[in-house]
Amino acid sequence: MNRIASIALLLLFAAFLFAPYLVNPGLVFIAGFAMIEIVFALSWNLLFSYAGLVSFGHAAFFGIGAYVAAATLRYGYDIHFILVLLICAVLGAVGAFLVALIVLRRASGIQFSVLTLALSQLVVVLIGYSDYFGHDEGISAIPRPVMNFGLFTVDLNRPLANYYFVLFVCLVAVGLMWLLVKGHLGRAMQAVRIDSERAEFIGIDAWRIRVFAFTISGAFAAVAGALLAPWGQIVTPEYVNWLHSAQPIFATLLGGAGFFWGPVVGIVGLSALNYFTRTFTGLSEVLVGASLIAVVLVAPQGILGTLRQLAKRRKGPVKGGHA
Amino acid sequence: MTMLYLYSIFNGLVLGMAIFLVSAGLTLAFGIMKIFNFAHGAFFMIGAYVAYAVTGQEASSLWIFLAAALIATIVVGSIGVLADLTIFRRLAGVPADYTLMAAFGIMLFCTGSTRIVFGQGIHAIYPPAILGGIADIGIPISYYGLFIIACGLAVFLMLEIGLNRTWLGKQILAVARDPWMADVLGLRVRRLKLISVATSFALAGLAGGLLVANQALSLDLGHSYLLLAFCAVIVGGLGSIRGAFIAAIIFGLAESLNSVLMPTMPGISSYALLIILVLIRPHGLWPEQSQ
Numbered sequence: 001m002n003r004i005a006s007i008a009l010l011l012l013f014a015a016f017l018f019a020p021y022l023v024n025p026g027l028v029f030i031a032g033f034a035m036i037e038i039v040f041a042l043s044w045n046l047l048f049s050y051a052g053l054v055s056f057g058h059a060a061f062f063g064i065g066a067y068v069a070a071a072t073l074r075y076g077y078d079i080h081f082i083l084v085l086l087i088c089a090v091l092g093a094v095g096a097f098l099v100a101l102i103v104l105r106r107a108s109g110i111q112f113s114v115l116t117l118a119l120s121q122l123v124v125v126l127i128g129y130s131d132y133f134g135h136d137e138g139i140s141a142i143p144r145p146v147m148n149f150g151l152f153t154v155d156l157n158r159p160l161a162n163y164y165f166v167l168f169v170c171l172v173a174v175g176l177m178w179l180l181v182k183g184h185l186g187r188a189m190q191a192v193r194i195d196s197e198r199a200e201f202i203g204i205d206a207w208r209i210r211v212f213a214f215t216i217s218g219a220f221a222a223v224a225g226a227l228l229a230p231w232g233q234i235v236t237p238e239y240v241n242w243l244h245s246a247q248p249i250f251a252t253l254l255g256g257a258g259f260f261w262g263p264v265v266g267i268v269g270l271s272a273l274n275y276f277t278r279t280f281t282g283l284s285e286v287l288v289g290a291s292l293i294a295v296v297l298v299a300p301q302g303i304l305g306t307l308r309q310l311a312k313r314r315k316g317p318v319k320g321g322h323a
Numbered sequence: 324m325t326m327l328y329l330y331s332i333f334n335g336l337v338l339g340m341a342i343f344l345v346s347a348g349l350t351l352a353f354g355i356m357k358i359f360n361f362a363h364g365a366f367f368m369i370g371a372y373v374a375y376a377v378t379g380q381e382a383s384s385l386w387i388f389l390a391a392a393l394i395a396t397i398v399v400g401s402i403g404v405l406a407d408l409t410i411f412r413r414l415a416g417v418p419a420d421y422t423l424m425a426a427f428g429i430m431l432f433c434t435g436s437t438r439i440v441f442g443q444g445i446h447a448i449y450p451p452a453i454l455g456g457i458a459d460i461g462i463p464i465s466y467y468g469l470f471i472i473a474c475g476l477a478v479f480l481m482l483e484i485g486l487n488r489t490w491l492g493k494q495i496l497a498v499a500r501d502p503w504m505a506d507v508l509g510l511r512v513r514r515l516k517l518i519s520v521a522t523s524f525a526l527a528g529l530a531g532g533l534l535v536a537n538q539a540l541s542l543d544l545g546h547s548y549l550l551l552a553f554c555a556v557i558v559g560g561l562g563s564i565r566g567a568f569i570a571a572i573i574f575g576l577a578e579s580l581n582s583v584l585m586p587t588m589p590g591i592s593s594y595a596l597l598i599i600l601v602l603i604r605p606h607g608l609w610p611e612q613s614q
Contacts, residue, residue: 054420102602103602106601106602106605107601107602107605108605110359110557110561111557111601111605111606114553114557114597114601115597115598115601115602117553118554118594118597118598118601119594119598121550121594122591122594122595122598125590125591125594126591128590129587129588242550246361246427249423249424249427250424250427253420253421253424254424257420283435283439284435285431285432285434285435285438286431286432286435286436286439287435288428288431288435289427289428289429289430289431289432289433289434289435290428290432291428292424292425292427292428292431293410293425293428293429293432295424296410296414296421296422296424296425296428297410297413297414297425300414300417300421
């Protein structure tokens with residue numbers, strides 16, 4: 001199973017790596033969005049599968065990154081785009097830290113989810129007031145930056161450079177998250193999720209771990225948002241509202257909760273569904289909805305969970321154990 | 324100035340009752356399924372479209388308007404029966420997250436189907452002529468507003484009496500509080516769940532049928548009410564009808580007074596209020612004892 005999974009992941013990675021040479025520009029555009037959504041969904045899954053927190057308002061942090069990056073590019077501040085990404089990460093982290101400080105003290109479970117939902121909707125409302133952020137229409141016609149690295153320059157106006165820049169940043173983000181969850185902190189987070197009381201007994205500060213997880217997750221979500229500005233060239237409040245917050249939730253459950261790579265599989269699945277049904281108004285929603293229901297009924301552990309079960313079942317009789 | 328405040332308080336009460344009509348079914352479904360039913364807004368919208376299909380742009384009489392609301396109730400209630408039999412019942416044993424995902428799937432499915440059947444257009448619907456008038460007692464009070472308040476009170480009283488004073492209602496409360504124990508006591512848990520899910524959906528249909536007038540009927544109709552109804556349910560105490568009733572009125576008043584007191588910042592007060600109220604009382608005004 002592990003080997004099949006790694007091969008599948010490698011194939012997926014190769015597909016993303018060679019996408020500009022294999023498929024038409026329309027699909028490449030979708031692939032870029034999918035990569036951004038993957039980082040976003042993984043940052044949410046960091047909370048859900050590792051720290052056991054269900055945030056319904058994660059799009060707020062995505063929105064912080066998207067709007068800050070969009071504003072700096074649109075209004076011509078001369079800041080190196082790599083620095084913009086870092087600034088967005090810091091702002092996302094600070095925002096998430098403040099939210100965690102207030103919310104986690106008082107609420108848990110469903111109250112936590114609804115509070116995060118309300119806070120993110122508050123952000124949507126505030127954006128609607130702001131001239132600077134373009135009210136409900138958002139910021140459009142965002143220019144793509146040219147980055148000077150001393151030895152060479154990267155011009156994001158060139159489609160290939162743009163695609164590989166998004167791919168590179170996404171890979172770095174995914175890599176950092178992978179290192180985080182496989183390390184000491186990831187284990188501490190899982191301990192807190194499974195049984196916070198016992199985790200406290202062995203000296204883990206559960207509250208601090210949760211605040212930390214939320215902060216980090218906010219930072220990664222903001223980076224994903226910041227990538228959207230030069231890639232999509234338009235940022236609207238749609239990206240901040242609760243329907244966007246739901247995206248990583250369904251990607252994670254579709255791919256398989258409890259797996260690090262679950263959201264990746266889920267996003268690829270959702271993107272493919274959206275792509276194949278894009279031309280039929282209404283029908284695309286019907287099909288996405290129906291397949292979500294079908295997955296829940298037929299394979300409640302998600303795609304990866306079902307694959308693992310199949311692999312186990314095949315191995316089972318050989319060992320002679322019962323199921 | 325006083326007149327302005329009185330007027331906005333009346334509007335707030337109307338809005339509060341409208342929110343309550345939506346959140347009544349939502350909180351009932353939460354009690355039974357322990358999830359926020361995202362599909363509730365979609366069923367509210369379907370109820371509104373069904374009523375529109377029956378009456379057209381303007382119902383010719385109050386009875387036809389009420390009949391359309393009743394038809395919407397029955398149609399959406401039967402969709403609820405179908406959804407419970409085919410989907411929710413089979414998810415009884417798995418974590419609530421999956422029921423949530425199924426509800427989201429149903430929401431997308433229903434929105435898409437409505438888009439296919441009724442198209443993308445926005446329809447303006449008017450209340451029947453008899454409710455269209457305005458009584459001027461210093462402040463203009465629309466008959467339709469009074470009608471909504473009456474409907475909200477009627478639904479509230481029916482649910483309060485139905486749940487707390489009848490045998491069936493008490494059985495439903497028992498299942499909501501502890502399904503396992505209810506099963507041990509010999510209650511027909513699956514049938515009771517079916518009844519309450521169907522009731523919850525039917526309430527969504529009723530709300531859609533009653534509230535359809537005086538709004539722009541479009542596919543986004545569900546979302547605006549759904550979020551306010553979420554707020555009411557969480558502040559009221561999850562699964563509590565009485566709490567949802569009080570909280571809905573609070574949010575209705577807050578939304579309405581917001582437009583008078585802070586006209587430059589529309590729509591901010593309800594979220595701010597929700598955050599403050601949940602931070603003060605995380606378990607709501609009337610916390611339910613279920614686990």
